Amino acid sequence: MPPRAFLLTSLSGRVLAKAAARAQRSVVGIDAFADQDTCGMALKWTRSPLDRNGIFDAAAMLDAADLVCPPAACLGLVYGSGLEAQPALLRELSEGRIVLGNSPEVLETVADPERFSSLLAALDIPHPATRLSRPAEVTGWLSKQAGACGGTHVRLASALPESDAGRYFQRQVAGEEWSFLFLANGRDICSIGFNQPLMTPPQASGRWSYAGATRMDAGPAGVDEAVMQAARALTARLGLVGLNGLDFIVTHSGWVLLELNPRPPATLELWDVPLLPCLFDLHVEACKGRLPARLPHPGSSMAVAVVYAETRLLIPTDFAWPSWCADLPWADSVIEAGDPVCTVRADGPDAATARHQALGRRQEIIQWLDRFASPATGWNDPAVAQSTQMFPA
Template sequence: MLAVAALSARALVDLAALDGMAVVALDVFGDADTVKRAAHWHPIGTPGRLEIDGTRLLAALEALARDGDVDGWIAGAGFDGRPGLLEAGAERLPLLGTGGGALRRLRDPRAFFAALDDLGLPHPAVSFEPPADPAGWLEKDAGGSGGWHVQEAAPDRPAAPGRYWQRWRPGLPMSATLVANGHDAVVLGFNLQTVRPVAGRRWVFAGIVGPLPVPPAVERTIVRAASVLARRFDLHGLASLDFLLDGEHAELLELNARPPASAELYPEVGRGGALRAHLRAVTRAELPPPPPPPRVLNGHEIVFARRALVLDDIAAARIAATPLARDWPRGGQRFDVGDPVCSLAAAGADAAEVLAALATRREALLAFLENR
């Protein structure tokens, strides 16, 4: 048996179920569908903090190692800026994925953008000192994720470890879902990211749709980037490469070295599903063939609270009964403005159809929750 650990482990639990695997889930939220579908669930944080508690995580991994029923663990979202915690976890139970040392190098913005320059890969201009004129610049934190760390540059922000500035550039926010084995990588497909303002932050990741076609020149650039970066940064397993798509041109933004949210868009990867492909890449260095063209597009998005909410049992049951609702919260939970309440999924013939279905379902659900 395996364990999966993340801020929310629901997607990893579902991916495991598609491959016929039962897993132990370690996460912060303890959503009802996660607990229902996992073999066991262990809390590793408090939902309102949106952060993994390192002490609780390590205690849970130690307990699983002592019990002897779990062979290893997969790390999902929540570890992006915490390579030391990955390393400590791997000392207690084998980590099945990119290691902490590799993540430390990858999340060093000086090392990452120097590698892009060395490999001839395009990216927006970056600076490690505050720009004299902040207009047209974004400030980012290399340890952040989900867009919560992105903000417009301000004149009073000094340089700091992990902090860097990046030129704002036009384009659609995209990602490539990939599987790597430390020497090479296979791109499974390309995805359109939904980014919207949430709780005072302008560029928060809210959802994803795919797989989508991209221009041939862009496909060649991203496929090459995935391969050379997998080798340069010793990537193992599922990962995603974020980029901006502007017509026939792409500029790389960042690389997430863990199973991404977009993995759910790829239920068939080689001989099995996305999580099976992850494990084969990690344990056997085996990469899947590129998947065939999709028969349908899929998408999902996070529903964020627009105002403070207290969820009663009736509302929790309504969410659980909503078609294609995921990450079911429990009755009695409190949500502040900007807190994730649940997520929704949809399918369609094209991205516009999927996005429209998601928007309709989101607005209907929020209207119900806000008018009780």
């Protein structure tokens, strides 16, 4: 029998694996990429393919889970992104395993745009107009895939055909984008902190693809308390547990909630840092009903930025990744144009400095990889391979 361990599942599991490693927890995992650094932080890691709709192949995921972490060896199932649209898959994965996260029933509610919009209205939480049918006038409306995550699925309603199964429509809201990370125990919350997402770069395949985020000193003035109260209300009504996130927009007259992420969001890594307890442990404890009284702020800032491929790339065998890179693809991997290559991070005394440095590092990686893809140098030019050692730590 495999060694007893926590089972991690996510579209990209590196953030969860890193949090578990900091907490010195034994883990095995399944995601869609099985990147180099992710595999290095687990006892065993395997890749589960996505189907044509960009969601996990349920049969393959269940087979992989039984292989790497059968129920008798599972200390608990911790899931990240990717199961929002597949509550039935979560229900099957939970057979014989303890789920350390929100229930399939919570996912069903949150993934149903009509039910979730009605819930927000009942709780008096501001949110965009949402409808299942295509509006007669599509200007100013977005189309989203029910239960999807990451932003890649978001489209202008005017850019889609008349009928597109599984999608709903949401009024576009102008303003400043923010997110809020919190712990929940089914009744109340413990605030962790606020973040601001980075603008999606032109290289990304989707206009609203996740591009990274910056850890902020405080929430947006005038609405931060209202956002935290909304998190409390949703927790009490849905019984939310563990790490969760809210995505919202600050408008000229207030704020609007866009999404509830009922699982550990990608911004977890911005806060799982020295001066704070291990957030993986706090997630486990919160799922058991226990919250810390309060958490300190790290005092500085950190930003992460996703690097997207400008053109089709072949990752060089001798490429020396800087220490500030993560989600590292394997050598000889092919990355299609518009797909994520890796993530870069940067620390700074304030949000502006950290963000500026992360964006600079993102551009640096793009430029170096571009040299390998350039017809003038070829994929395996020794001079270029040697020069990759010049990255600063």
